[in-house]
Amino acid sequence: MSDEPLDPTPGPALALADELVGAWGSWRPTMTPDARRVAFVSDRSGLPQLWVQDVVLDGPAPPARRIHLSEDPVVSVSWAADSRWLACAVAAGGGVRTEVWVVRPDGTDARRIAGEAHEHAELGPWTRSGHRVVVTFPATGGKPSRAFLGDPATGRLDPLAEGGLLHVLDVSQEERFLVVVDGERGQQFAVVVDRLIDEHQPLLPHGATGSTDVALLRPAPAGDTGPVYVYLASDVGLPRRQLLGMPFGPNGYRGEAQTLAARDDAELEFVDGDDAGTLLLLVWNVAGASELELFDTTTRERTPLRGMPGLVATDPVLSRDGRSVVLGVEGPLRPRELWHLDTATGEWTPVTHSPEPPAGGLVVPVLETYPAHDGLTLTGWLYRAAGEGAGAAALYLHGGPEAQERPTFNPLVQALVAAGVTVLAPNVRGSSGFGREFVHADDVERRRDAFADVLTSAGHLVARGLADPARIAVTGRSYGGYLVLASLAFSPGVFAAGVDICGMSDLTTFYRDTEPWIGAAAVSKYGHPERDRALLEELSPLRRVEAVDVPLLVVHGELDTNVPLGEARQVVAALRELERDVDYLELAGEGHDYRRAESRRQLLHRVVTFLGAHLGTAA
Numbered sequence: 001m002s003d004e005p006l007d008p009t010p011g012p013a014l015a016l017a018d019e020l021v022g023a024w025g026s027w028r029p030t031m032t033p034d035a036r037r038v039a040f041v042s043d044r045s046g047l048p049q050l051w052v053q054d055v056v057l058d059g060p061a062p063p064a065r066r067i068h069l070s071e072d073p074v075v076s077v078s079w080a081a082d083s084r085w086l087a088c089a090v091a092a093g094g095g096v097r098t099e100v101w102v103v104r105p106d107g108t109d110a111r112r113i114a115g116e117a118h119e120h121a122e123l124g125p126w127t128r129s130g131h132r133v134v135v136t137f138p139a140t141g142g143k144p145s146r147a148f149l150g151d152p153a154t155g156r157l158d159p160l161a162e163g164g165l166l167h168v169l170d171v172s173q174e175e176r177f178l179v180v181v182d183g184e185r186g187q188q189f190a191v192v193v194d195r196l197i198d199e200h201q202p203l204l205p206h207g208a209t210g211s212t213d214v215a216l217l218r219p220a221p222a223g224d225t226g227p228v229y230v231y232l233a234s235d236v237g238l239p240r241r242q243l244l245g246m247p248f249g250p251n252g253y254r255g256e257a258q259t260l261a262a263r264d265d266a267e268l269e270f271v272d273g274d275d276a277g278t279l280l281l282l283v284w285n286v287a288g289a290s291e292l293e294l295f296d297t298t299t300r301e302r303t304p305l306r307g308m309p310g311l312v313a314t315d316p317v318l319s320r321d322g323r324s325v326v327l328g329v330e331g332p333l334r335p336r337e338l339w340h341l342d343t344a345t346g347e348w349t350p351v352t353h354s355p356e357p358p359a360g361g362l363v364v365p366v367l368e369t370y371p372a373h374d375g376l377t378l379t380g381w382l383y384r385a386a387g388e389g390a391g392a393a394a395l396y397l398h399g400g401p402e403a404q405e406r407p408t409f410n411p412l413v414q415a416l417v418a419a420g421v422t423v424l425a426p427n428v429r430g431s432s433g434f435g436r437e438f439v440h441a442d443d444v445e446r447r448r449d450a451f452a453d454v455l456t457s458a459g460h461l462v463a464r465g466l467a468d469p470a471r472i473a474v475t476g477r478s479y480g481g482y483l484v485l486a487s488l489a490f491s492p493g494v495f496a497a498g499v500d501i502c503g504m505s506d507l508t509t510f511y512r513d514t515e516p517w518i519g520a521a522a523v524s525k526y527g528h529p530e531r532d533r534a535l536l537e538e539l540s541p542l543r544r545v546e547a548v549d550v551p552l553l554v555v556h557g558e559l560d561t562n563v564p565l566g567e568a569r570q571v572v573a574a575l576r577e578l579e580r581d582v583d584y585l586e587l588a589g590e591g592h593d594y595r596r597a598e599s600r601r602q603l604l605h606r607v608v609t610f611l612g613a614h615l616g617t618a619a
Helices: 012-022 411-418 444-463 479-490 507-513 516-526 533-538 541-547 566-577 597-615
Strands: 026-031 037-042 049-054 065-067 074-079 086-091 098-103 111-114 122-126 133-137 145-150 157-163 167-171 177-182 189-194 199-202 212-219 228-234 242-249 258-261 267-273 279-286 289-296 302-305 312-318 324-331 334-342 348-350 366-371 377-383 391-397 422-427 467-477 497-501 552-557 582-587
Touching: 012 411, 012 597, 026 074, 026 312, 026 324, 026 334, 037 074, 049 074, 049 086, 074 122, 086 122, 098 122, 098 133, 111 133, 111 145, 122 167, 133 167, 145 167, 157 167, 157 177, 167 212, 177 212, 177 228, 189 212, 189 228, 212 267, 228 267, 242 267, 258 289, 267 312, 279 312, 366 444, 377 411, 377 444, 391 411, 391 444, 391 479, 391 597, 411 422, 411 597, 422 444, 444 467, 444 479, 444 516, 467 479, 467 597, 479 497, 479 541, 497 597, 507 516, 507 533, 507 566, 541 566, 552 566, 552 597, 566 582, 582 597
Parallel strands: 289 312, 391 422, 391 467, 467 497, 497 552, 552 582
Antiparallel strands: 026 037, 037 049, 049 065, 074 086, 086 098, 098 111, 122 133, 133 145, 145 157, 167 177, 177 189, 189 199, 212 228, 228 242, 242 258, 267 279, 279 289, 289 302, 312 324, 324 334, 334 348, 366 377, 377 422
């Protein structure tokens, strides 16, 4: 559904957008125990699908083979520890809810074992033996989250654990111990469950702010009492996310949690470990760029891994013997590709090869630092358009808000720059990557401080002489789309135009219509839909829609049940009732993430054309 057709004769910026959409990537790698084969997700066919490829280190990369599951997008994949099965999360119908599928690595015996269009099922980890995979059904209808162990051969689901907002992070070799996290966003607590005696041992302070994103169960290091050791990437009660370790035995704790690795300038983003528990791979987030280390669990020696062929690393996998790493690597000039790293020699070898993006026309961003209204330090990635003096500019606001703007491959921003629009992509308070206090600085009643950060970011562009104050647009997706609407409704006169991509327009209707588990987890971030209703109404742009007096483009996916479709339709209807300048693009068959190449092409064309018209640049 679209109000207007695409421009049939695109200019240079739109032609560049088409090329960038065609520069497919590869991500979410997983490999066999011997590290000789890798499975991953790639959109090289125009839709994210499952692919399998041999890893060759001394010659040209062999062709990848697609494994067909269904016509729906594949979201993630995980290879069983015994190499016999792959498990995948598949977006049901292309929407937000996912199904769990299993398939043999040769493409046979493919079957759905959990989830459907009306019942969301999350893919969890395999057991260390590889015989069964965790499947979790989130809390809904007054029922708690329920986790099961799924048998890939029979599809049988055996109960594993229950909790309010449960996520299973790891399961031990013999399926006796598991690490789970529960709780609302930013207030998660981690627990080790001993299934044999039905004992639950909390790992970190209950009720403290912070999140635990990664947990590993491994054999205890040599000389430790063990026999099981839990490694956590957590910032619960800590200034930044760091590596914690805790010995755990069959009769409860044998020691306290202790910090094993921490940095004052970075947050621990990923952790993986070998089967023996002797070597860990650590990936640090340093103001958006990635740095890798190996951690010896016996000596606690940390060895930096140099030469990564890109700025940002994602989804790293350490082989079971600790000799190989496969991970996604990307940067502003190249989409995400898979690389192999030999941990002994430090040698990097490409596994996949995406098409070469245009040799010219792409911009490497510069990290800007500037103070907020209350002195808090803000950062943003500046993509500067060609030309001198103050011209057209735009803010691009990421989602989350617990996400982070990073120097990755961003076709939309690059197309805008090619159209003559300087773009600043800020990390307003609430963003991750800058410590626990920063990510919680916008919680509930402090939401207006995030609104102020958007205005400060626009002012920074003007103060730097990069933007004409009469030609600045505000754009963003998801929570960033909400900030767009809030900026236009609560601070009229600042921006010349806005682009809201899948943003919330009314926080009360968001809670009413979103997926139950999404709404339940959001209470700590936005406020309670009943207890804090007055505040939610005050912070809802739809309640002040009459103040939106500049052109607005609204984009939303037809199947979005995260930020429901009604959030877009109601603000568009209200603005049309007021006879305001509003354009609307509804993407058929898409959920909260736009996974089809054609959908992304429509998005880029519409945004570039819209802003080109209203900021006075040639698209």
